Amino acid sequence: MTIKDTPEEWEIRASETPFVGKKTSVRADDVVMPNGAVARRDYQVHPGSVAVLAIDDQDRVLVIRQYRHPVRHKLWEIPAGLLDIPGENPLHAAQRELYEEAHVKAEDWRVLTDVYTTPGGCDEAVRIFLARNLSEADGRRFEVEDEEADMELARILVDDLVRGVLAGDLHNNCLVVGVLSLVAARGGEGLDALRRAEAPWPARPFEA
Structure with missing residues (x-):
């Protein structure tokens, strides 16, 4: 048996979009179930995201702390965006x-992992990259606004982040998945065996 997610689409009898926001929307589909019944499924339509686990030569991960209104928390996260x-x-x-949020560039890029954040209620797909060989970016710093204006920046040891995740102190999904994937990759075939940065991403097809 091959353990692999596979694309599939059940019949949709009707569909409507009751809400359209600035970046996302809400869709309501009437989906035909295997027994022939029709069930309504409401979900957020999302453009997709990327995140960056950037690690320096001292085994520290570049993290940011940012207010997230839906959960009423300031969360430690890795750089990410729509x-x-x-x-x-x-x-x-x-x-x-990585440039806008941390004013950092990286010479070595790999795909760390691809995830659907909340597939029961949102179609958001995130590609998490591993970035190595870090250095200060050239040019002016990006001017932040809104929540990002209050953002904090730090570099935290991988082991400390792992402890925080397992202790229930860190909750951002990209940080949690990224850090644990990093540890798993190191314990497996190694970071150089990770997929190349331009690897295909069926969830969000892109131009080369």
């Missing part, structure tokens, strides 16, 4: 986010 431009190359988007 795929605002349809068909945008996710690597280019990740490089942009």
Whole structure:
């Protein structure tokens, strides 16, 4: 038996979009179940995101602390952002986010993992990159606004982040998945065996 997620789409009898926001919307589909019954499924339609686990030569991960209103928390996270431009190359988007949020560039990029954040209620897909060989970016710092204006930046040891995750102190999904994937990759075939940065991403197809 092959353990692999596979694409599949059940029949949709009707569909409507009762809410359209600035970046996302809500869709309501009437979906035909295997027994022939029709059930309504409401979910958020999302453009997709990228996130960057950037690690320096002292085994520290670049993290940011930012207010997240829906959960009423300030969360420690890794740099991340929306795929605002349809068909945008996710690597280019990740490089942009690392520059804008941390004013850092990286020489070595790999795909760490791909996830659906909440597949029961949202179609958001996130590609988490591993970035290594870090250095200060050139040029002016990006001017932040809104929640990002209050953002804090730090570099935290991988072991400390793992302890925080397992203790229930850190909750951001990209940070949790990224850090634990990093540890798993190191304990497996190694970081150099990770997928190349331009690896195909069926969830969000892009131009090379």
